[in-house]
Amino acid sequence: MPEKIFIATELYDAWPALSTAERVEGFEILQRDDADDFFRQLGARSRAELILALPSGERRLWMRLLAPDDAADVIQEVPAEEREALLTLLDDATRREVKGLLDYAEDEAGGLMNTRYSRLRADMSVGEAISYLRRDARQREKSVYYVYVVDAEERLLGVVSFRDLIVAPADKSVKEVMHTEVISARDDLDQEALSKLFMRHHLLMMPIVDAEARIKGVVSVDDIVQVVQEEATEDIQKIGGVETLEGPYLQVPLLRMIRKRAGWLAALFLGEMLTATAMGQFEAEIAQAVVLALFVPLIISSGGNSGSQATTLLIRAMALGEVRIRDWWRVIRRELVTGLGLGLILASIGLVRILLWQLLFNSYGDHYFLIAMTVALSLTGVVLWGSLMGSILPFILRGLGFDPASASAPFVATLVDVTGLVIYFTVAAMVLRGTLL
Amino acid sequence: MPEKIFIATELYDAWPALSTAERVEGFEILQRDDADDFFRQLGARSRAELILALPSGERRLWMRLLAPDDAADVIQEVPAEEREALLTLLDDATRREVKGLLDYAEDEAGGLMNTRYSRLRADMSVGEAISYLRRDARQREKSVYYVYVVDAEERLLGVVSFRDLIVAPADKSVKEVMHTEVISARDDLDQEALSKLFMRHHLLMMPIVDAEARIKGVVSVDDIVQVVQEEATEDIQKIGGVETLEGPYLQVPLLRMIRKRAGWLAALFLGEMLTATAMGQFEAEIAQAVVLALFVPLIISSGGNSGSQATTLLIRAMALGEVRIRDWWRVIRRELVTGLGLGLILASIGLVRILLWQLLFNSYGDHYFLIAMTVALSLTGVVLWGSLMGSILPFILRGLGFDPASASAPFVATLVDVTGLVIYFTVAAMVLRGTLL
Numbered sequence: 017m018p019e020k021i022f023i024a025t026e027l028y029d030a031w032p033a034l035s036t037a038e039r040v041e042g043f044e045i046l047q048r049d050d051a052d053d054f055f056r057q058l059g060a061r062s063r064a065e066l067i068l069a070l071p072s073g074e075r076r077l078w079m080r081l082l083a084p085d086d087a088a089d090v091i092q093e094v095p096a097e098e099r100e101a102l103l104t105l106l107d108d109a110t111r112r113e114v115k116g117l118l119d120y121a122e123d124e125a126g127g128l129m130n131t132r133y134s135r136l137r138a139d140m141s142v143g144e145a146i147s148y149l150r151r152d153a154r155q156r157e158k159s160v161y162y163v164y165v166v167d168a169e170e171r172l173l174g175v176v177s178f179r180d181l182i183v184a185p186a187d188k189s190v191k192e193v194m195h196t197e198v199i200s201a202r203d204d205l206d207q208e209a210l211s212k213l214f215m216r217h218h219l220l221m222m223p224i225v226d227a228e229a230r231i232k233g234v235v236s237v238d239d240i241v242q243v244v245q246e247e248a249t250e251d252i253q254k255i256g257g258v259e260t261l262e263g264p265y266l267q268v269p270l271l272r273m274i275r276k277r278a279g280w281l282a283a284l285f286l287g288e289m290l291t292a293t294a295m296g297q298f299e300a301e302i303a304q305a306v307v308l309a310l311f312v313p314l315i316i317s318s319g320g321n322s323g324s325q326a327t328t329l330l331i332r333a334m335a336l337g338e339v340r341i342r343d344w345w346r347v348i349r350r351e352l353v354t355g356l357g358l359g360l361i362l363a364s365i366g367l368v369r370i371l372l373w374q375l376l377f378n379s380y381g382d383h384y385f386l387i388a389m390t391v392a393l394s395l396t397g398v399v400l401w402g403s404l405m406g407s408i409l410p411f412i413l414r415g416l417g418f419d420p421a422s423a424s425a426p427f428v429a430t431l432v433d434v435t436g437l438v439i440y441f442t443v444a445a446m447v448l449r450g451t452l453l
Numbered sequence: 454m455p456e457k458i459f460i461a462t463e464l465y466d467a468w469p470a471l472s473t474a475e476r477v478e479g480f481e482i483l484q485r486d487d488a489d490d491f492f493r494q495l496g497a498r499s500r501a502e503l504i505l506a507l508p509s510g511e512r513r514l515w516m517r518l519l520a521p522d523d524a525a526d527v528i529q530e531v532p533a534e535e536r537e538a539l540l541t542l543l544d545d546a547t548r549r550e551v552k553g554l555l556d557y558a559e560d561e562a563g564g565l566m567n568t569r570y571s572r573l574r575a576d577m578s579v580g581e582a583i584s585y586l587r588r589d590a591r592q593r594e595k596s597v598y599y600v601y602v603v604d605a606e607e608r609l610l611g612v613v614s615f616r617d618l619i620v621a622p623a624d625k626s627v628k629e630v631m632h633t634e635v636i637s638a639r640d641d642l643d644q645e646a647l648s649k650l651f652m653r654h655h656l657l658m659m660p661i662v663d664a665e666a667r668i669k670g671v672v673s674v675d676d677i678v679q680v681v682q683e684e685a686t687e688d689i690q691k692i693g694g695v696e697t698l699e700g701p702y703l704q705v706p707l708l709r710m711i712r713k714r715a716g717w718l719a720a721l722f723l724g725e726m727l728t729a730t731a732m733g734q735f736e737a738e739i740a741q742a743v744v745l746a747l748f749v750p751l752i753i754s755s756g757g758n759s760g761s762q763a764t765t766l767l768i769r770a771m772a773l774g775e776v777r778i779r780d781w782w783r784v785i786r787r788e789l790v791t792g793l794g795l796g797l798i799l800a801s802i803g804l805v806r807i808l809l810w811q812l813l814f815n816s817y818g819d820h821y822f823l824i825a826m827t828v829a830l831s832l833t834g835v836v837l838w839g840s841l842m843g844s845i846l847p848f849i850l851r852g853l854g855f856d857p858a859s860a861s862a863p864f865v866a867t868l869v870d871v872t873g874l875v876i877y878f879t880v881a882a883m884v885l886r887g888t889l890l
Contacts, residue, residue, distance in 0.1 A: 028653075032774075032776070057654065057655075146619055149619060149620070150619060150620050161615070161616060161657070177598070177615070178614075178616045179615045181619065182583055182587060182615055183586070183587050211678070214675070214678065215675075215679065215682070216494050218493070219675070220598070220657060220673075220675065236657075237657070237674050237675055237678065238655045238674055241651065241681055242652065244678055244682055244685070245685070248681070248688075252685070252769045253765060253766065255689060255693065255765065255862075256761050256762050256765020258762045261766070264773070264775035264776075265767065265769075265770035265775050265784075266780065266783060266787075270790050273787070273791050274791055274795060274798075277791065277795060278798050280762075281755070281758055281759060281762065281798070281836075282799065284754075285758075285799050285802055285803070288750065288751050288755065289751060289806055291750035291751050292747050292750075295746060295749075296747055299744075299747065302743050302746050303740075303743045306746075309739050309746040309749070310729045310733055310736065311729055312732075312746070312749055312750060313725065313728035313732065313749060313750070313753055313874065314725050314726060316754075317866065317867060318718070318721075320863070320866070321694060321717075321718055321721050321722075321725075321863040324693050324694055324862055325695045325714050325863075327693070328692065328695060330702065332686055332690065333701065333702035337469075338469050338702050338703060339701075339703060340470075343470060343703065346470070350710070353707050354710050354711050357707075357711040357715075358711060358714060361715050361718070362722050365722055366722070369726055379733070425761055425863070426757070426758040426862070429754065429757070429758075430754065433750050437750065
């Protein structure tokens with residue numbers, strides 16, 4: 017027994033690093049019970065990969081182990097030409113349910129729901145309900161702990177938990193013990209909005225209804241944990257300037273990995289080319305005072321860093337619903353103060369650095385103080401500008417109907433680089449006119 | 454009725470934007486039932502703020518509405534000097550439980566658990582168990598759907614669901630219907646590891662045990678949703694180069710906001726100062742060929758962007774357990790290929806851009822082709838270097854015992870800026886020697 021567990025756990029831990037052939041080999045070693053448990057722990061993508069790699073005689077067994085919603089997820093993961101073959105492995109009733117689920121988008125409530133839930137009529141007594149559920153429960157998925165009360169048209173009237181039924185006297189009617197204030201969601205609700213409802217009301221399960229308020233299935237909170245995890249991953253990858261990978265890092269084929277990263281990288285590169293153009297405008301100034309060029313990376317990267325901070329904070333605050341579009345003016349006011357404060361802090365450090373180097377190494381010649389002033393003023397302006405851009409961009413993107421997370425850290429940094437150069441050389445032209453320039 | 458719901462929903466939606474006084478005012482308008490529901494929907498921080506702002510006569514009422522784990526969370530949110538006062542509002546039994554919970558760190562399993570769960574002895578019959586639970590259930594929190602079977606020393610023997618009890622014949626013993634393969638966690642387990650266990654086994658609830666395998670409480674999956682959300686927020690803020698805010702964006706006081714951002718920003722600035730030193734080493738080359746300065750931002754930012762992509766992908770993959778420390782060599786090999794591919798793509802775009810500008814505007818003089826080659830070679834090297842650094846740093850940080858998420862996008866970009874300059878000017882010295890330099 018300890019050894020069996022050891023094998024299953026080892027296999028689970030090694031899974032992400034194994035090739036398909038190694039996975040099948042490891043899986044086939046497991047005892048039947050362990051294999052069942054193991055299969056249940058896998059995500060839809062791994063299940064799909066495994067089923068396609070198994071001999072066709074074994075496929076039916078594993079497909080039939082899955083609840084309709086899990087079977088639908090697996091079918092969504094396989095290439096289009098394999099779908100029909102997997103569907104035919106299911107029994108007729110399940111196949112109909114799975115086909116119904118496949119009509120929903122993966123990221124809407126209907127695509128997450130389990131169609132096997134327990135139903136009761138309101139006029140049953142608690143005793144009748146318990147005997148009915150005793151027969152019915154063996155058919156249903158283990159994790160269903162609520163029973164929904166529906167009318168003849170399958171419209172949702174209320175909910176009782178198994179626990180409510182145990183606690184209530186057997187001769188009361190279901191109507192008397194059910195809760196009528198049921199929080200339900202429409203089948204076309206986006207999964208992100210659905211997860212917010214779950215969190216706000218601390219729900220374990222939610223009934224999903226269609227436009228006519230008929231119950232179509234239930235979503236369980238353990239699916240919501242996955243949704244929250246996936247949505248965070250998508251946002252994190254967008255913030256880093258990568259298209260959503262749609263797979264674990266080590267599993268994504270190298271060519272697809274390059275494609276997912278090249279798009280944004282090339283777009284940012286094209287934007288960043290404007291820095292060469294902007295610098296070109298100031299070529300004469302640079303030739304006259306080469307010392308100006310030395311501080312270019314320091315100044316533009318400080319703008320980029322403050323912009324990265326602001327955009328990351330705002331993207332996350334928007335995703336969590338802490339900041340809404342109408343809060344834009346409050347955010348700008350906050351970022352004006354924060355950006356100015358941060359800019360002054362960096363300016364002071366920069367000032368001290370230049371004066372110190374001058375004192376120690378006489379690095380910057382006669383006009384060291386003017387140079388120090390140029391750098392300090394530019395830093396204040398660039399950091400303020402970075403904070404403002406970084407905080408406003410997510411609002412603009414959301415306003416235009418895009419995902420605010422597309423205002424990635426590299427995107428904001430690129431924008432601020434170009435404008436940062438203009439700020440720096442403009443300040444330099446003003447401060448240094450008549451001396452160095 | 455619809456109007457009441459309207460008020461509660463409006464208040465909930467407006468909550469993040471309201472001042473404390475406005476929150477209290479809105480809360481006091483609610484009818485008692487709505488206020489109860491509303492209070493249950495709030496997070497620990499909002500509850501703490503509200504309770505402190507309410508007249509002391511009302512505080513007891515709201516503190517006593519909370520389950521021990523929720524009360525402990527509220528007490529953790531208030532200033533140290535207020536804690537004792539809130540504790541005295543609780544009844545003796547709850548106070549003892551809350552004090553026990555306060556001994557746990559907020560981010561370990563013990564700090565998340567609910568101490569009110571239902572227990573059974575293994576030798577009870579199912580019928581006895583049901584009658585016992587009928588009396589007991591009214592005392593317990595609504596959301597508990599499992600009953601744990603313990604021995605005389607409170608050691609965990611098994612679990613039954615309310616549903617198992619309904620389905621089983623009344624004369625069987627609890628021992629016969631209970632499941633003995635219970636997945637439990639130690640009370641000092643980190644909450645991130647705990648949430649991985651929940652996700653892997655699709656659990657709704659998990660018993661928490663101490664070092665002697667005695668059950669101390671239960672954690673419910675709806676708390677895990679919050680954990681997953683919080684951990685993602687922490688990682689996102691770190692990736693953006695901000696210390697964890699510990700509060701919604703709009704609620705964090707401005708001075709604290711500046712402090713949370715200034716630390717990293719100043720550290721990055723100090724690092725970025727090395728760019729001025731590095732550029733200083735090449736001052737003579739820049740003076741000779743000012744055109745070199747024009748491409749500095751383009752080249753170093755491309756390295757920074759590819760580094761941001763790589764570090765973000767690896768930080769997330771590590772957080773999800775998709776990549777472990779021992780995978781470092783596979784990751785490096787992947788990033789070598791990816792980085793080279795991405796570098797060649799950007800180099801081609803850069804080459805075309807310079808040749809095109811030369812053709813159209815004669816921007817770069819006689820040695821335009823050598824300049825183009827310098828830029829293209831440097832881009833390839835810098836992007837490759839950025840991808841490598843961005844992917845290796847999270848491993849190094851984890852190896853040293855730090856959070857890999859501290860290898861933030863701005864941190865990697867800063868590192869790559871400095872080395873990127875060295876790469877660029879070294880390539881320039883080799884390619885342009887004898888012509889421009």
